[in-house]
Amino acid sequence: MGYAEKMSNLRSLANFFYLLVFLGILSYWSFLCLEKQHTFTIKTVRVATTFTHIEPKVLQSLIAPYVKENFFVFKSEQMAMSLMTIPWVHDIAVQKNWPGIIALNITEQVPVVEWNRHALLNEQGEIFVTNIQNFAPNLPQIIGPDGSAKNILRIFLSMNQLLKSHLNYSITLLHVDEQGVWHLTLNNDLNLLLEEQDILRRLEIFVKIYPKIKSTHKTARSVDLRYKNGFAIQWEEERKPINTTPKTNLNKENL
Numbered sequence: 001m002g003y004a005e006k007m008s009n010l011r012s013l014a015n016f017f018y019l020l021v022f023l024g025i026l027s028y029w030s031f032l033c034l035e036k037q038h039t040f041t042i043k044t045v046r047v048a049t050t051f052t053h054i055e056p057k058v059l060q061s062l063i064a065p066y067v068k069e070n071f072f073v074f075k076s077e078q079m080a081m082s083l084m085t086i087p088w089v090h091d092i093a094v095q096k097n098w099p100g101i102i103a104l105n106i107t108e109q110v111p112v113v114e115w116n117r118h119a120l121l122n123e124q125g126e127i128f129v130t131n132i133q134n135f136a137p138n139l140p141q142i143i144g145p146d147g148s149a150k151n152i153l154r155i156f157l158s159m160n161q162l163l164k165s166h167l168n169y170s171i172t173l174l175h176v177d178e179q180g181v182w183h184l185t186l187n188n189d190l191n192l193l194l195e196e197q198d199i200l201r202r203l204e205i206f207v208k209i210y211p212k213i214k215s216t217h218k219t220a221r222s223v224d225l226r227y228k229n230g231f232a233i234q235w236e237e238e239r240k241p242i243n244t245t246p247k248t249n250l251n252k253e254n255l
Contacts, residue, residue, distance in 0.1 A: 142175075
């Protein structure tokens with residue numbers, strides 16, 4: 001082995017030694033920084049969205065424990081889980097930005113209907129507020145059996161869309177009783193009676209025959225669409241409904 005080769009090996013060994021020393025110092029310094037809570041603390045929490053129903057005081061009280069926490073050991077998942085306990089929070093994203101900044105992107109719940117006179121449902125049929133004494137929105141109401149919110153809301157939204165698109169009406173109240181009868185009250189005070197089986201098809205029949213009902217120049221109080229081949233109308237001035245099924249055998253084709 002020549003002299004030049006020996007010197008090259010010594011330089012490589014020295015460089016490797018210096019690298020180990022540097023990594024050791026860096027590791028020790030990092031350990032000290034992580035150990036001391038006052039080093040690299042969270043100095044700022046930025047909330048990127050504005051709210052309608054989330055109370056700032058509640059939000060601040062849940063964020064406060066994380067302020068001054070060490071930036072490197074801060075766990076965004078814990079903060080997200082804590083903030084998700086606020087009923088009006090639908091989703092949240094927590095991001096760490098250097099130096100010492102936490103950015104929050106919070107999505108607020110959007111109520112779609114009032115459920116059983118005491119709760120609110122979002123578009124997924126999830127109950128997120130169970131006490132609405134201080135909340136008085138102009139929302140449709142749904143009354144139904146416990147545990148059926150998601151299924152009823154899914155059908156409600158389809159029915160409401162059908163009525164709006166064809167008649168420009170909407171449902172203000174839906175009551176599903178213990179016998180499974182669906183009582184709909186529209187925003188023109190007309191009442192519809194249906195059953196869940198083939199409910200959209202039967203509502204489509206109503207959409208088609210309603211112009212004929214209006215053309216009578218009489219005010220219909222309710223339309224019972226539970227009949228297989230027809231319907232029954234109760235007029236405003238009548239006490240008993242007129243059952244058109246036995247007499248005319250009305251069906252989808254001749255309406």
